[in-house]
Amino acid sequence: MDRSAQIKFPIPEEDLVYSGHTACPGCGAVLALKYVLKGLGPRTIVVIPPSCAGTIVAPFPYSALKIPILRIPFESTAISASGVRAALDAMGKKDIHVLGWAGDGGTFDIGLQALSAAAERNDNILYVCYDNEAYMNTGIQRSSSTPEGTWTTTTPSPYVKDTPKKDIVRIMAAHKIPYIATASIGYPLDLIKKVEKAKEKVGTKFILIFSPCPTGWRYSAEMTIKIAKLATETGVFPLYEIEDGEKYYLGQKHKEKPPKEYFSIQGRFRTMKEEDFRRVEEKVRKEREYLIRMTG
Amino acid sequence: MKKVISANQAVSYAVLASKTQVIAAYPITPQSSIVEMLAGFCAEGDLQAKFINVESEHSAMAACISASVTGARTFTATSSQGLALMHELLHYASGMRLPIVMANVNRALGSPFNLKADLSDSLSQRDTGWLQFYCESGQEVFDTILQSYRIAEQILLPVMVNLEGFILSHTYEIVDVPEQNTVDRFLPPAPPRECLDVDNPCMFGATTDFYINFRYKMHQEMEKAKAICQEQDAQFQKIFGRGYGLVHSYLCEDADMILVTAGTIASTCRIVADRSRAKGLKVGVLRIRLFRPFPDEEIRQALRNAKKVAVIDRDFSPGCGGIFAQEIKSVLQGTQSGLPVYPFIAGLGGKDVTDKDIEQIVEQTHQLPKPGEITWIGLLK
Numbered sequence: 001m002d003r004s005a006q007i008k009f010p011i012p013e014e015d016l017v018y019s020g021h022t023a024c025p026g027c028g029a030v031l032a033l034k035y036v037l038k039g040l041g042p043r044t045i046v047v048i049p050p051s052c053a054g055t056i057v058a059p060f061p062y063s064a065l066k067i068p069i070l071r072i073p074f075e076s077t078a079i080s081a082s083g084v085r086a087a088l089d090a091m092g093k094k095d096i097h098v099l100g101w102a103g104d105g106g107t108f109d110i111g112l113q114a115l116s117a118a119a120e121r122n123d124n125i126l127y128v129c130y131d132n133e134a135y136m137n138t139g140i141q142r143s144s145s146t147p148e149g150t151w152t153t154t155t156p157s158p159y160v161k162d163t164p165k166k167d168i169v170r171i172m173a174a175h176k177i178p179y180i181a182t183a184s185i186g187y188p189l190d191l192i193k194k195v196e197k198a199k200e201k202v203g204t205k206f207i208l209i210f211s212p213c214p215t216g217w218r219y220s221a222e223m224t225i226k227i228a229k230l231a232t233e234t235g236v237f238p239l240y241e242i243e244d245g246e247k248y249y250l251g252q253k254h255k256e257k258p259p260k261e262y263f264s265i266q267g268r269f270r271t272m273k274e275e276d277f278r279r280v281e282e283k284v285r286k287e288r289e290y291l292i293r294m295t296g
Numbered sequence: 297m298k299k300v301i302s303a304n305q306a307v308s309y310a311v312l313a314s315k316t317q318v319i320a321a322y323p324i325t326p327q328s329s330i331v332e333m334l335a336g337f338c339a340e341g342d343l344q345a346k347f348i349n350v351e352s353e354h355s356a357m358a359a360c361i362s363a364s365v366t367g368a369r370t371f372t373a374t375s376s377q378g379l380a381l382m383h384e385l386l387h388y389a390s391g392m393r394l395p396i397v398m399a400n401v402n403r404a405l406g407s408p409f410n411l412k413a414d415l416s417d418s419l420s421q422r423d424t425g426w427l428q429f430y431c432e433s434g435q436e437v438f439d440t441i442l443q444s445y446r447i448a449e450q451i452l453l454p455v456m457v458n459l460e461g462f463i464l465s466h467t468y469e470i471v472d473v474p475e476q477n478t479v480d481r482f483l484p485p486a487p488p489r490e491c492l493d494v495d496n497p498c499m500f501g502a503t504t505d506f507y508i509n510f511r512y513k514m515h516q517e518m519e520k521a522k523a524i525c526q527e528q529d530a531q532f533q534k535i536f537g538r539g540y541g542l543v544h545s546y547l548c549e550d551a552d553m554i555l556v557t558a559g560t561i562a563s564t565c566r567i568v569a570d571r572s573r574a575k576g577l578k579v580g581v582l583r584i585r586l587f588r589p590f591p592d593e594e595i596r597q598a599l600r601n602a603k604k605v606a607v608i609d610r611d612f613s614p615g616c617g618g619i620f621a622q623e624i625k626s627v628l629q630g631t632q633s634g635l636p637v638y639p640f641i642a643g644l645g646g647k648d649v650t651d652k653d654i655e656q657i658v659e660q661t662h663q664l665p666k667p668g669e670i671t672w673i674g675l676l677k
Contacts, residue, residue: 043494047362060504068492070365071501073384076358079350083320083362084492086346090317090368096494114358117351 021064026221028211039195044097077102078118081125100127104145119175122203132213140216176245177204184210186228218267248294303434308333310441317368320348320359326461353378357385364394367491376403390425395448403461412646413460415611428587430558542591544583551580557608568654606661610643642673
């Protein structure tokens, strides 16, 4: 008997990501991709810009994915997904999911214009940003997703990043698209459920997946899941959903831990001092209040 | 049916007749009326195409690439700054071997700002792996769009059809827009090719050390492209009774002096050639219609009896001169080393190139025993 039939929320056993891909040990992004494709299934076309993901899946003539892949320039993930969808529609092909898969650099920065346009047109695509909070593929340079207080190779100590992480979720919510979610590789069930929910909706869907990066965040590879969970438990990366840009749903309440626990175990935050932790804690508290208020 | 339409409208009618499936475009002067008309065709159901209102030309080309790699027949149109913004993706379109057709309404690139005709926008994209046509009339624009789909779908390389802003794009002329069933005889649905397909997953745009091999294959296709352009032109002529060739020669056979140019300036050159002949000076005109791949054999053939060549460029490569002049010199290299090439720059930024200007070019070329520096025609005082 199929093992998955015995459990409440069956996760497809088939992996659409082959082993033998070229990700670093402990890579959060590759787990994110694996889970999202479990949710979407094999009738999916994925668009990937230059990124870790592009490097991981695509050393010619091999491919680490069992689905068709289109690799396009950095700015164009969202519009390329839209272009694939337009062609499928024009050719009368209906039962195919179109996935745009980009990192935070490709989403928060260089790809934001095309993403905003696709969301404004409400093109029928799922856009997933695997967020590892810097340009990891090119060697840990800051992105606009990099949080305040972070060391990167372009925000070296003592000039660590001194502005907050861009709030991409609120930017996307302002487009009033049908579905937005934050998810984390620390909570795969929740993540896959969100993908399943997104694929039932017509229009632009956006999921931001928290994807820790041992190489760039300066921690040891076996801690990836622990750090992902800590981010949510400390409130640094809250899990929630937004429907039509207005209806907020907060994820299940997790044991609350002080943000310092999350920051103090990563080398990238090593210059943070007590006053920095206090400032961050205050921001986390305000964000939690905001989300509770929005949930109503 | 004969219609009195602008060349921009001829583009739109040709795209309608081509049964294009996905159109993505961003408006820019002087291209806008093309996309407005196409949006209208889609809205009214005359054209069963998906029309994507993108937020930039960069996205317009990205959408065409993605739709084309999924298997759809695609189209976009742009001009000048828009084409420059697409630059990165032009390489992707040809590198992925996609039969995209694009109309480019030639306009000057800023700065300074100028909305009028200048071929430097498309000529500065010459190394992107696109075939490039330069048209002279609304009819030729219409016909070249149809031919371009046939050519692109046969060799799997994208084609750019160029028409000069305002001078051609906004000029109303009689254009024969043929019946759909006649067009269908010339342009059937695209033959099958490798595409994104969930039933046969493959990857487009992979990272590879085989890069040089991919470029070599493109080179081989470009070499074949000239013959295919000629075949399709001949096929077109059989059905529609009109053909253009890769170059258009006028009275070149016995000419002592040949004026070489592209686009609408050629029309004026032919009038001046007739006048010069009436005065006893044997002048011919060679219009380059296909710029990439460059029709070197045809050009050498047309120029073989000439004693002097004057090249009139409505384009400019700073530090070098006219782009057609460079290309002509390179084609002549090693074959007719004695043939002098007189370089002229004229009509930049939509400046009119009048019959008087061309008479001056003929006179100067006739008088000077050897070519000197570039002569700039029409500088304001």
